[in-house]
Amino acid sequence: xxxxxxNTEVKTETPTVEVTLSPQRxxxxxxxxxxxxxxxxxxxxSIPDDxxxxxxxxxxxxxxxxxxxxxSLGQSFMLDGTRSFDLGGGQVTTYLWTYLGQG
Numbered sequence: 001x002x003x004x005x006x007n008t009e010v011k012t013e014t015p016t017v018e019v020t021l022s023p024q025r026x027x028x029x030x031x032x033x034x035x036x037x038x039x040x041x042x043x044x045x046s047i048p049d050d051x052x053x054x055x056x057x058x059x060x061x062x063x064x065x066x067x068x069x070x071x072s073l074g075q076s077f078m079l080d081g082t083r084s085f086d087l088g089g090g091q092v093t094t095y096l097w098t099y100l101g102q103g
Contacts, residue, residue, distance in 0.1 A: 004034075027055045061086040 001020040002010045010017060019034075021027060032053050038046045056062040064083035071077045081095045 027053075029055050029057055056085070056087050059088045061088075061090065061092050 001018045002012070003020055003025075004010060019027075032055060033050050034053060035048045035050045037048050054062060054064065062085055063081065064085070066080040066083060068077050079097060081092075084092050084095070086092055
């Protein structure tokens with residue numbers, strides 16, 4: 001069990017850790033990124049590995065958008081919403097796409 005604070009490492013000697021939450025201290029709805037760096041017995045550190053955890057609403061659907069990280073100038077590409085889901089038991093039936101500009 002560990003209380004995670006943004007940009008503060010939690011050190012363990014075991015390969016698993018529980019992200020301890022409560023109704024008083026939940027993670028907000030949306031995407032949260034966690035990072036793991038491992039260290040060997042010689043003190044060498046790995047490159048970081050990140051994972052995104054989606055905290056989902058139990059009634060409204062959750063949009064999950066996949067897209068390439070980069071594309072060549074003038075190259076078309078696909079946006080993919082197939083991993084979107086509804087924890088409340090419903091089915092996603094409509095996808096509303098919006099381009100928000102250069103950011």
